[in-house]
Amino acid sequence: MCTENAITPKTNIYRYMSLVRFIQLLEEGFFISTANNFEDAYDAKIPHSALTEEAKLHKKNLNERINQIFSEATERSCVEGQRKSSINELIREAINSAIFRFQKECGKSTHSRLSEAKIMETVDCIVTEKGEQDKKLDELFMILDQESYDATLISCWNRSSEESYLMWKSYAETGVRIKTTIGKFKDHIEDYAKRCGKNLRENTGEAFSNGEVYNHALQIIREGKVEYLPQEEFENRLAQNESDPERWLFRKLYAYREEQEYRFIFEGRDGNPGYTKKLRSRYAKGLVVRGIDTIPIIEEVLISPLIPPNSQKALIRFLEEKSPFLKGKVSSSKLPIRNN
Numbered sequence: 001m002c003t004e005n006a007i008t009p010k011t012n013i014y015r016y017m018s019l020v021r022f023i024q025l026l027e028e029g030f031f032i033s034t035a036n037n038f039e040d041a042y043d044a045k046i047p048h049s050a051l052t053e054e055a056k057l058h059k060k061n062l063n064e065r066i067n068q069i070f071s072e073a074t075e076r077s078c079v080e081g082q083r084k085s086s087i088n089e090l091i092r093e094a095i096n097s098a099i100f101r102f103q104k105e106c107g108k109s110t111h112s113r114l115s116e117a118k119i120m121e122t123v124d125c126i127v128t129e130k131g132e133q134d135k136k137l138d139e140l141f142m143i144l145d146q147e148s149y150d151a152t153l154i155s156c157w158n159r160s161s162e163e164s165y166l167m168w169k170s171y172a173e174t175g176v177r178i179k180t181t182i183g184k185f186k187d188h189i190e191d192y193a194k195r196c197g198k199n200l201r202e203n204t205g206e207a208f209s210n211g212e213v214y215n216h217a218l219q220i221i222r223e224g225k226v227e228y229l230p231q232e233e234f235e236n237r238l239a240q241n242e243s244d245p246e247r248w249l250f251r252k253l254y255a256y257r258e259e260q261e262y263r264f265i266f267e268g269r270d271g272n273p274g275y276t277k278k279l280r281s282r283y284a285k286g287l288v289v290r291g292i293d294t295i296p297i298i299e300e301v302l303i304s305p306l307i308p309p310n311s312q313k314a315l316i317r318f319l320e321e322k323s324p325f326l327k328g329k330v331s332s333s334k335l336p337i338r339n340n
Helices: 019-027 053-076 080-105 116-128 130-150 165-171 182-198 231-238 245-250 254-259 275-279 309-322
Strands: 012-017 029-034 153-158 176-181 218-225 227-229 251-253 261-268 286-290 300-303 330-332
Touching (some): 012 019, 012 165, 019 029, 053 130, 080 130, 165 254, 176 182, 182 218, 182 261, 218 245, 227 254, 231 254, 245 251, 245 261, 300 309
Parallel strands (some): 300 330
Antiparallel strands (some): 012 153, 029 153, 029 286, 218 261
16 A cells, blocks of 8 residues: 655556556556646646746747847937837747757757747737737746656656556556566666666667657656646646756646656656757657667556456466566456456
């Protein structure tokens, strides 16, 4: 049973997964999902009042460029009609340039959700209501920041040793639950990262938007238990100042409390400071990390109780024949289910 005891490397964690994902794990590697692949629309939501340091810097530079445009236009004493037209175009170019630089730094290879209409609305508001400039740029960079959070790689695990019918039903109706420890999972991710880091170019594959196989060194940059909040409290706290925006990567709605989640946040690395940002958006739904030795990671495999008993026995034989290291580790769930 899950308790509130201190988390240690020996703490057990569990992963409910479909049979397809489990076979993929055995044959290819771990699938790690991006945040925008989660059902909870508030998962990895950043506070309304907080921008990342990268966004703050780009916003500051854009603010300075826009102020420079206004200053130069005033010095030239342009005819009013020409001045407005000229300023609009210059500010639009400045915003597009800032978006491009921000996305390049964060590795954004996909189109931004910032439409041309939204950009022009921002331009018009800045030109006609200069007092709104800071607010409109905040809105613009909040959209870009959220896109970056949406592309964050997250591996989610369950902390409860007790089986959960809702977890079986939601994530592994015809699948399995695997057991490991926090220490084993982290050790093998770190070992994999070191091995890939020795010769990154030869160990790097292509990235695909549908989450196909992608070889890469990874780094766990943060980990911890998820905090579950009622929706009203969640929304109220989103609107408040937050000294640690990344803490929101560990907050979800109370409706998902059954998950009792422990999660790992990833970024890639190759010794280049800019590389971690470049990796973020080269996939849409997630990636499969090849080369991780699953043998020492997997301590136990439970077969879903929602699979008919005869099929469970056949599946156990299949898995043990396919992966001999699983012999003695695979068993049927003890959860009593009335199968048809």
